[in-house]
Amino acid sequence: MLELKNLTKQYDTNMIFKNLNLTVPDGEVLSIVGPSGIGKTTLLKIVAGLETANAGEMFLDNKAVSVSEERNTADIGLIFQDFNLFPNYTVLDNVMLAPITVQKMAKDQAKKLARELLHSLGLSDKEKLFPYQLSGGQKQRVAIARALAMQPQILAYDEPTSGLDEQSTYQVAEIIKDLKKEECDAIGDYTR
Amino acid sequence: MAYLLEILPSLLNGLQSTLGVFFVTLIGSIPLGILVSLGLRSEFFTIRWLLNGYIWIMRGTPLLLQLIFIYYGLGMMGISFPRFEAAVIAFIINYAAYLAEIFRGGLQSVPKGQYDAAKVLGFNKIQTFFKIILPQVIKIVVPSVGNEVINLVKDTSLVYVIGLGDILRAGNIAASRDVTLVPYLLVGLLYLLMTAIVTLVLRNSEKRLNIWR
Numbered sequence: 001m002l003e004l005k006n007l008t009k010q011y012d013t014n015m016i017f018k019n020l021n022l023t024v025p026d027g028e029v030l031s032i033v034g035p036s037g038i039g040k041t042t043l044l045k046i047v048a049g050l051e052t053a054n055a056g057e058m059f060l061d062n063k064a065v066s067v068s069e070e071r072n073t074a075d076i077g078l079i080f081q082d083f084n085l086f087p088n089y090t091v092l093d094n095v096m097l098a099p100i101t102v103q104k105m106a107k108d109q110a111k112k113l114a115r116e117l118l119h120s121l122g123l124s125d126k127e128k129l130f131p132y133q134l135s136g137g138q139k140q141r142v143a144i145a146r147a148l149a150m151q152p153q154i155l156a157y158d159e160p161t162s163g164l165d166e167q168s169t170y171q172v173a174e175i176i177k178d179l180k181k182e183e184c185d186a187i188g189d190y191t192r
Numbered sequence: 193m194a195y196l197l198e199i200l201p202s203l204l205n206g207l208q209s210t211l212g213v214f215f216v217t218l219i220g221s222i223p224l225g226i227l228v229s230l231g232l233r234s235e236f237f238t239i240r241w242l243l244n245g246y247i248w249i250m251r252g253t254p255l256l257l258q259l260i261f262i263y264y265g266l267g268m269m270g271i272s273f274p275r276f277e278a279a280v281i282a283f284i285i286n287y288a289a290y291l292a293e294i295f296r297g298g299l300q301s302v303p304k305g306q307y308d309a310a311k312v313l314g315f316n317k318i319q320t321f322f323k324i325i326l327p328q329v330i331k332i333v334v335p336s337v338g339n340e341v342i343n344l345v346k347d348t349s350l351v352y353v354i355g356l357g358d359i360l361r362a363g364n365i366a367a368s369r370d371v372t373l374v375p376y377l378l379v380g381l382l383y384l385l386m387t388a389i390v391t392l393v394l395r396n397s398e399k400r401l402n403i404w405r
């Protein structure tokens with residue numbers, strides 16, 4: 001469960017949001033909708049620890065998490081608006097790298113996990129390709145696999161359906177629905 | 193032909209010093225250059241200021257002068273190094289300055305999103321640098337570093353001024369002793385051979401790095 005209390009963020013004098021409160025219960029999907037520039041990405045970055053907030057509190061499963069410092073923890077997965085795949089690694093390595101490097105998972109085990117994830121996302125035949133050889137929707141699915149490989153408690157998903165055709169949008173929606181079953185909460189943002 | 197065989201041993205002897213300076217400089221200046229380029233991004237003003245000063249001096253004065261300063265100048269002040277050591281110290285600190293500028297540019301061209309992606313996956317700073325940032329920087333800088341490496345092949349001839357017996361010195365001795373241009377031609381050929389090998393190695397690594405974009 002994720003809770004944000006009285007979260008406030010401003011860039012210099014530009015107030016992005018003030019006293020924002022929200023709760024994402026276990027197994028729930030919360031969508032944040034709003035026009036471009038409203039602060040959706042900023043909010044997800046704060047939640048994921050890439051940005052600091054000026055005030056407010058955050059609780060992850062009732063444990064306080066500082067929002068005044070940046071964090072490098074994998075408890076919250078973030079799928080970026082522009083994916084940010086690692087261009088120098090193959091699809092398979094993109095997914096395996098964090099479990100091996102950060103969690104010190106054995107290589108064989110990480111490979112197995114990565115292959116399972118890629119398989120469930122329909123990317124089995126792409127594992128040897130590099131990110132530049134993928135379509136937008138494929139890149140997005142690799143980004144999902146990469147985030148899921150770290151088994152995050154919360155998956156924050158920036159613009160899950162932007163730039164996707166109807167078919168891929170449907171696939172992404174299915175993936176998010178499946179996540180609910182696997183006890184990973186999700187928050188996503190959508191431009192309207 | 194017989195004459196070539198006669199002078200070849202002394203040239204090859206000189207080649208050893210030349211290659212020694214070349215390789216030791218490469219091995220020393222690349223890591224130092226990377227460190228300096230990271231220091232240039234330090235949050236401490238003093239560190240950035242000192243490193244910028246160092247780069248300014250190294251790039252703003254001739255390598256020849258630096259070489260003379262380290263061997264003869266420091267020698268006068270009681271800090272003396274053997275010739276080879278003096279040569280590689282001068283070369284390493286000079287080349288590291290040029291390489292640092294190149295690496296700095298490379299570091300700047302890796303998008304911030306790469307650092308963000310590594311961070312949300314839990315990578316620490318060292319893991320991020322070695323697994324994600326450095327490989328991308330290397331790909332960006334290989335062509336410019338390659339230029340510097342080719343310059344280095346030829347710059348090694350500057351050690352002549354501190355009396356280190358490099359290939360140019362060996363050629364010069366033979367030429368003035370036997371009153372002939374042949375040793376110079378041979379020296380020129382050996383430099384061409386070295387730069388050709390360096391060029392091939394560079395082409396090869398560029399090709400290997402081109403599997404991803």
Ligand SMILES: Nc1ncnc2c1ncn2[C@@H]1O[C@H](COP(=O)(O)OP(=O)(O)OP(=O)(O)O)[C@@H](O)[C@H]1O
Binds near residue numbers: 036081
């Ligand atoms: N690093 C920054 N420094 C200053 N202002 C910033 C910074 N990052 C974002 N902003 C500002 O914060 C506001 C919110 O940006 P954000 O990226 O969160 O919008 P968004 O809701 O995700 O928009 P979009 O739907 O276009 O992605 C914008 O006005 C933007 O200019």
Ligand SMILES: [Mg+2]
Binds near residue numbers: 040041042081158
């Ligand atoms: Mg956004």
